[in-house]
Structures are given as structure tokens and as C-alpha cells.
Amino acid sequence: MFVRTVERVFQPIEHLFYVLVVKQISRLLDHIDPLSYRIEGTLFRKILQVTLFPFFLIASLVIGFHLVRNGYTSRTFIATIGMYLVFGAIWMPLERLIPFSRKWLKSPDGSTDVMLLFGNKFWGDWITKPLQLATIALVVQQISPTIGQSIWPSALPPVVQVFLLLVINDFFRYWYHRWMHENSFMWRWHAVHHSSERLYWFNGSRVHPLEGMVHGFLWAIPLAFVKAPVEIVFVTYLLSRTIGRFQHTNMDVILGPFDYIFSSPKNHRYHHSKNVQEGNTNYGGDVILWDHLFGTFYLPKGKQPSDDIGLGDVENYPKSFAGLMLAPFNHHRFQKPSQASVQVPIPQSAE
């Protein structure tokens, strides 16, 4: 009853957004489809597939260091938003041009994802950030002054520092993510992320705000301890966003050796598998190093991940914004009786 009432409030907004924005963008992008079929099997497509990931990785680093050359200012903030609007405007048509799955090009969930993004932004600004700052100020700063500054290797080349911070941060993300899959109480929050039946550049941010809140702490606490320079933190964050967009992209990119280094579209598609054995692998957020070390890396050779993804252990899972917000509180209602137990991971060998 309560769920229905909340849905009644949000559904008209969601529908309006779908009709006015998502559907219109989708119509524009439809024009790319004939070209997409025409370039299938061509050298041009292959070049795009191989070069796009390294190009955007390097672009994020170059633009990032440029934006903080005079420190982090309000200009940096505005330019960063501008950069992601431009990147998004490039990625959207590219997903149409070289899609991994044509099924994933349909966008019935587009407006829900946008509402989740804004909902998380609102929650993040008013709830998560003040809590993070209070935690850092009250707890971490009391302990860290003695150990922080001296251990961060500021003399290393800035790019090396960025990758070092990326790897350190991902250690915490790895274990948090793995915990969410292995613990039934945590899974009910993370199931929102896995409820998506397609992957595309935008829905990496499809997370329940309470999951995002804990993740925010995981990002803030190690940062406060290691005390990396603000420029390094900023560029690492920027790079992480780009990797996150590629992790979920529907572009049929070929990463080659990068599939063994980063959390890539290919290995993350296995992570979204309906098959629990495949899904409980590849937990890395930015890099895949910790999966190699802790035995959860999964990338079988000569095989392609399926595009039939989503929650394998539930039925009638909500699809609306309000339904997803409330789903963790009613998770037991959606579980199939045979699979109402904790998801137990089965570590996979690398090959």
C-alpha cells in the first residue's frame, strides 16, 4: 500500500521525463542504426573498438591534470561537469554505432536511471557529504596526522601517484562489493544495481543511495589517511569516473590486455550475469588486481559474456524509481522460494 502511494507520486514525473527527454534522444540516435549495420566487419569499426578505451583513459588524465594546474577551484568544478557532458554526448552515439548488444539499445529504464542519479545527488549533497566530513574531522584527523604525510610518495611521477591511489582505493571497494554479494542483508541494497537488464554508459550510477553512502565513506576514509595531494585525488576521481562509464558501456570495445588490468566492460558483463557463479566474480571497481589476488577474477578464453543479464534469484522485481528505492525493505517478497538463501561465491580460476 505504502509502495503504491509513493509510486503514484513519482511515476508521473518519471513518465514525463521519458516522453520529453529519453524518447527524444532515442529517436535522434535511431538515425545512426543504418550506418551501424553498414560498418559491421570493417576496419573502421575495428579501429574504433581498439582505440576508444585507451583514448578516453589518456584524455581523462591529460584534461584532469590541466584542470588542476592551478589547484582545485570553482573553475575546475564547472569544467569537469562540462567535460562529462561532452564525453556523454560522444559515448551515446558511439554505443549506437558499435553496440555490443542491440537489445541493450532500447531505453525503457532511461528516465529511472536519470532519477536515480539526481536522487543520489540530492541525498549525497545533503546527507552523505556532511556525514563524511564530520567523520573525517572527528575521527580520522585525530589519528592520521602522525602517519599521513610521511607515507605518501609525493616524489613519484604524478601519473604513477594517480594509479597508486586508484589501486589503494579499489582494495576497499573490492571488499565492500564482495561483502554486498556474500551477505544477504547487504545484497538486498546492491540488488538494485544488479536489477538492470542491460548495461550502458549511464547506468553505473544505478545504485541505492544507502549503498552509495557507505561507499562514500570507503572513498573518504583511506583518502584522509594517506593524504595524497588534492590534485592527485581529483585526477584519480576523474579517471575512476571514466573507467566506471566504460565498465558499463554497451560499446563493443576490445580492450585486449587491459581486460586483465582494469574493471572492463567485458569482465563486468560477467559480473552482471544471471548465473550466480559468474556474477560473484570480478568485484573490482576500477582495477581488477584484487580479484586476481583473492581468486575472484573470471574471464574465460574463447567465450563472450551473455547479454541476458539481471537478477536471477528474484521475480517481479520493481522497475520504477520509487519501487527501487523501497525494494531493499521488501526484498523477501521478490525472492523465489528455492533461492532465498545467501549468495555464496564460488571463486573462479583466471582461465
Ligand SMILES: [Zn+2]
Ligand atoms: Zn555487484
Ligand SMILES: [Zn+2]
Ligand atoms: Zn555494475
